[in-house]
Amino acid sequence: MDIKVKTRDHGRLVVNAEYASLLSLNKLDTADLLWQAETESIKEILKERGTGRLFLNQEHGVPPLECYLKRYRPVPLKEKLKNWSCGKRAYFDAFHEWKAILAFHKYELPTMVPIAVAKHGHNSCLLTLGITDYIRASELFPSLSSPRHGDLRKTIVEKIAKLAGTMHRLGLAHQDFYLVHLFIRKNENYKPYIIDLQRVIMQRRLAMRWRVKDLAQLLFSAAPVITKQDIDTFCNSYMKAAGISRQLGCKLARAVSRKAGRMAARHNRKNKKNACDSQIAIPDIKCA
Numbered sequence: 001m002d003i004k005v006k007t008r009d010h011g012r013l014v015v016n017a018e019y020a021s022l023l024s025l026n027k028l029d030t031a032d033l034l035w036q037a038e039t040e041s042i043k044e045i046l047k048e049r050g051t052g053r054l055f056l057n058q059e060h061g062v063p064p065l066e067c068y069l070k071r072y073r074p075v076p077l078k079e080k081l082k083n084w085s086c087g088k089r090a091y092f093d094a095f096h097e098w099k100a101i102l103a104f105h106k107y108e109l110p111t112m113v114p115i116a117v118a119k120h121g122h123n124s125c126l127l128t129l130g131i132t133d134y135i136r137a138s139e140l141f142p143s144l145s146s147p148r149h150g151d152l153r154k155t156i157v158e159k160i161a162k163l164a165g166t167m168h169r170l171g172l173a174h175q176d177f178y179l180v181h182l183f184i185r186k187n188e189n190y191k192p193y194i195i196d197l198q199r200v201i202m203q204r205r206l207a208m209r210w211r212v213k214d215l216a217q218l219l220f221s222a223a224p225v226i227t228k229q230d231i232d233t234f235c236n237s238y239m240k241a242a243g244i245s246r247q248l249g250c251k252l253a254r255a256v257s258r259k260a261g262r263m264a265a266r267h268n269r270k271n272k273k274n275a276c277d278s279q280i281a282i283p284d285i286k287c288a
Contacts, residue, residue, distance in 0.1 A: 003105050003114065012119045014098065019115045019129075022065070026056045028127075031118035035125050039069050048073045048092075049198070053130070066130035067115060070094060070198075074122045094126035095119070100172075100200035101128070107170050109163065110193040131183050131193055138179035141225040154233055156184065157226075160192050161234040164214065165241025167194075173210035175199035178221040211242075211252060216259035223264065223280050231285055250287035257285045 004017040012031035015023060023029045028037055039052025050071050055064035075092045098117035105111070113129035137160065144153050160182060167174070174181070176199050183193040201210055215238075222230075239249040264280040271279070 001105055001108060003102055005102075009118075013116060014095075014118075015116045016114050022056055022058065023116060025059065028056075028116075031120050034069070034116060034118045034127060035071065035120035035123060037069055042068065048075050066132065068112075068128050068130055070097070070126045070128070072124045072126075072198075093119075094124035094198075097126055097198040097200070100197040100202065103172060103200075103202060104167075104194075104197065107166070107172075109167055109170075109172075110191060111197060112193075112195055131185070131195070133187055134183035134185050134193065136180055137182035137184055137192065138221065138225070140184050141179070141222070150229075152190070153230065156190050156192070157230050157233045158237045159190065160218075161237035162241040163192055163194065164218070165238040165243075168206050168211050168214070169242045171203045171206045173201040173203075173206055173214050175201060175210070175213060177214040177217045179218065179225075180221065208252070208255070212255045212259055215252070215256040216263060219256055219260040219282065219285075220263045220267075220280065223260070223282050224278070226283070228283060228286075231283060235285070235287065246287075253285045253287045257282065 006015045006017050006020050007013070008015060009030045009032075013029070013034065015029075020029075023034075028034045037054055039054045041050065042053050043051040052069050052071070054067055054069060056067055057064050072092065072094045094117050098114055101111055101114045105114075112131060115127040115129060117126050118124060137156075140156070141153070144156075164177070174194065174197070176196055177194075181194060181196050183195060185191050185193065203210075235249065235253060239246065242249075244252070260282045264282045268279045
């Protein structure tokens with residue numbers, strides 16, 4: 001589904017047309033006003049990027065909307081050079097994430113609803129609607145360890161695999177595809193939503209390395225909470241959604257297993273002396 005947009009403030013502000021009146025109502029209809037909006041800090045891991053929460057008032061006594069404003073600041077030249085020297089593709093403003101979100105909506109891949117994106121000097125910011133009534137996949141799977149949850153686990157794994165496979169088939173890679181970035185909404189029959197699209201790669205035909213990276217990140221983060229049956233279910237559903245052959249799927253599985261193994265080895269070395277951080281073992285992926 002294509003989202004209709006409007007451009008304001010001499011091109012510095014781009015708005016989802018459906019929410020244009022909402023921004024005007026809350027006096028956030030210029031790039032500067034949006035950047036300066038008062039928010040409650042939620043996530044500030046990097047100096048260059050931080051997320052805050054705010055509530056936008058609606059008309060006629062309707063409850064306020066929970067929204068999130070992600071602010072992007074310039075990345076230091078040293079960091080850019082480091083990424084380039086390592087062959088990493090990096091994007092440094094909110095407009096790339098905005099384009100990624102629009103692409104996900106175009107292909108009906110569940111993600112955040114975009115409201116606006118703005119340029120403020122060398123900075124930029126992205127406003128999205130909050131996803132409500134969810135549980136992170138990383139928190140959900142440990143609660144479904146009982147055999148009586150077997151059918152539900154299978155359903156959720158199939159849906160995540162279908163999301164991953166469809167995303168890759170359409171030339172999109174997340175690059176930060178960990179369980180914590182998958183929100184599961186029980187009231188939508190356990191539908192998975194994917195968040196944090198700031199690093200998404202968009203290619204006409206997705207290179208194998210990006211498939212491997214996404215799936216290795218997912219396997220690494222899921223290793224402590226998944227079973228062999230989960231892996232088999234995921235592989236079968238992913239290959240079907242991705243439209244790849246069993247032969248290519250097996251080659252991909254081996255590459256994913258190797259990369260996830262390297263990720264686990266690095267993690268274990270760094271946390272060897274930390275008794276509170278358990279060691280991660282990557283399960284074997286058997287592909288017949």
